[in-house]
Amino acid sequence: MRFTEIETFRALMRSGTTRKAAAQLQVTQPAVSQSLKRLETQSGMVLFQRIGARLVPTPEAHALWTEVERVFIGMDAIEHRLRSLRDFGVNQLQLSCYPAFGLGFMPRALARLKAQRGEGAWPQVSLQVLSSKDVRDRVAMGISDFGLMADELPLEGIEHSTFARMPGVIVMPQGHALARFKTVKPQQLAELPFLALNPEDPAHRRLEAAMASQGIALRLAAQTPYAASVCEMALQGLGVGLVNPITALDYAERGLVVRKLSIDVPFACLLALPAGKVLSATARAFLSVMRQQLAEDGQRLQRYLR
Numbered sequence: 001m002r003f004t005e006i007e008t009f010r011a012l013m014r015s016g017t018t019r020k021a022a023a024q025l026q027v028t029q030p031a032v033s034q035s036l037k038r039l040e041t042q043s044g045m046v047l048f049q050r051i052g053a054r055l056v057p058t059p060e061a062h063a064l065w066t067e068v069e070r071v072f073i074g075m076d077a078i079e080h081r082l083r084s085l086r087d088f089g090v091n092q093l094q095l096s097c098y099p100a101f102g103l104g105f106m107p108r109a110l111a112r113l114k115a116q117r118g119e120g121a122w123p124q125v126s127l128q129v130l131s132s133k134d135v136r137d138r139v140a141m142g143i144s145d146f147g148l149m150a151d152e153l154p155l156e157g158i159e160h161s162t163f164a165r166m167p168g169v170i171v172m173p174q175g176h177a178l179a180r181f182k183t184v185k186p187q188q189l190a191e192l193p194f195l196a197l198n199p200e201d202p203a204h205r206r207l208e209a210a211m212a213s214q215g216i217a218l219r220l221a222a223q224t225p226y227a228a229s230v231c232e233m234a235l236q237g238l239g240v241g242l243v244n245p246i247t248a249l250d251y252a253e254r255g256l257v258v259r260k261l262s263i264d265v266p267f268a269c270l271l272a273l274p275a276g277k278v279l280s281a282t283a284r285a286f287l288s289v290m291r292q293q294l295a296e297d298g299q300r301l302q303r304y305l306r
Contacts, residue, residue: 004035005035005036005038005039005042006039006068006071007025008021008025008032008035008036008039009035009036009039009047009061009064009065009068010065010068010069010072011024011025011032012032012036012048012055013057013061013065013068017054017055018032018033018055036048036055045058045060046058046060047060047061047064048061091121091123091124091282092123092124092125092126092282093123093124093125093126093127093145093282093283093286094126094143094144094145095125095126095127095128095144095145095146095147096128096130096134096135096138096139096143096144096146096147096148096272097127097128097129097130097135097147097148097149098129098130098131098132098135098147098148098149098150099129099226099227099228099247100150100226100227100228100243100244100246100247100267100269101148101164101244101246101247101269102127102129102130102148103129103228103247103250104246104247104249104250105246105250105290105293105294105297106127106129106148106290107127108293108297109286109289109290109293110125110127110286112289112292112293113285113286113289116289117285123282123286128144131225132149132150132152132153133153135147135148135149135272136149136153136155136157136158136272139158139272139273139274140157140158140274140275141274142274142277144274145274145279145280145283146271146272146273146274146279146283146287147271147272148163148269148270148271148272149269149270149272150201150202150267150268150269150270151202151268151269151270152200152201152202155270155272157275158272158273158274158275159272159273159274159275159276160270160271160272160273161270161271162268162269162270162271163269163270163271163290163294164246164267164268164269164294165266165267165268165269166244166245166246166266166267166298167245167260167261167264167265167266167267168203168207168242168243168244168245168261168265168266168267169242169243169245169248169258169259169260169261169305170184170189170240170241170242170258170259170260170261171230171231171234171240171241171242171243171248171251171256171257171258171259172234172239172240172256172257172259173234173235173236173237173255173256173257174255174257176240176257178192178240178259179257179259181259182259182260182305182306183259183260183261183262184259184260184261184262185262186210186211186214186216186261186262186263187214187216189211189216189218189240190211190216190217190218190219191219192219192239192240193219193220193221193238193239193240194218194219194220194221194239194240194241195221195222195223195224195230195233195234195238195239195240195241196218196220196222196223196224196230196241196242197223197224197225197226197227197230197241197242197243198223198224198225199223201225202268203242203244203265203266203267204242206265206266207242207265210263210265221238221239222238222239227243227244227247227248228247228250228251230242230243230247231243231247231248231250231251231256232251234251234256235251235254235255235256242261242265243267244267244269245258245267245298245301246269246294246297246301248301248304249297249300249301249304252301252304257304258301258304258305259305260305271287
């Protein structure tokens with residue numbers, strides 16, 4: 001059974017007539033008919049009933065068509081990938097990032113990359129903002145060139161290093177009673193509605209442990225897996241919360257008040273890399289740009305920590 005016979009079968013099933021199938025394949029109608037006869041002979045099945053001048057597919061033909069389409073969908077994907085490699089080469093970035101850095105930081109870093117490289121050298125970019133678990137999984141499977149994730153998960157199957165480690169900051173709405181302080185102490189958080197990250201979050205666990213050592217407990221008003229949600233709720237006056245300072249920076253220009261915490265509750269952002277994979281020149285260049293952006297963001301943040 002040759003590929004051309006399967007291709008002819010597919011063309012006939014999709015077009016409905018030998019004339020249209022022949023035009024699609026750029027062959028003659030007799031060539032289509034002969035190819036179908038060979039396919040039926042080799043398969044030992046009747047695939048079409050000849051009713052007058054029409055060829056009517058049998059149930060077996062419809063069942064075979066389902067499998068044939070699956071094969072051709074895969075081939076179409078391969079052709080698309082070949083065209084992409086031809087047009088873009090490896091000048092592309094497949095990025096996965098957890099929300100703390102994916103919503104504001106990564107777009108800023110990409111803008112910096114574009115400013116440095118210009119339109120002509122701009123890579124094809126895929127930025128997927130996902131949970132840390134999904135980031136780790138995509139990196140481990142080699143789907144992403146690299147990813148940024150929190151430090152809360154097992155790290156088997158990936159290479160990793162610390163991209164950023166910084167103390168968490170307290171966020172609150174404008175006019176809040178704590179806004180007049182440059183630094184917030186744990187005792188000041190005790191009786192306030194607190195917007196917390198989920199219990200499994202490492203920073204949340206560090207904060208609770210530090211406060212428990214001083215005999216202080218948080219009064220939880222809400223819990224969420226995302227620092228961005230803490231910031232949004234703080235802007236709406238629902239309470240105060242502890243977040244990654246990079247996320248806080250995304251909201252400071254919208255009026256979110258950002259203050260230091262007197263105890264060090266660090267947030268760690270890990271750079272995850274596929275094990276044994278060599279990064280492309282484009283990916284390495286973007287990592288350098290990301291580090292430049294991180295340094296600039298740290299400087300900008302100081303303006304809001306007065």
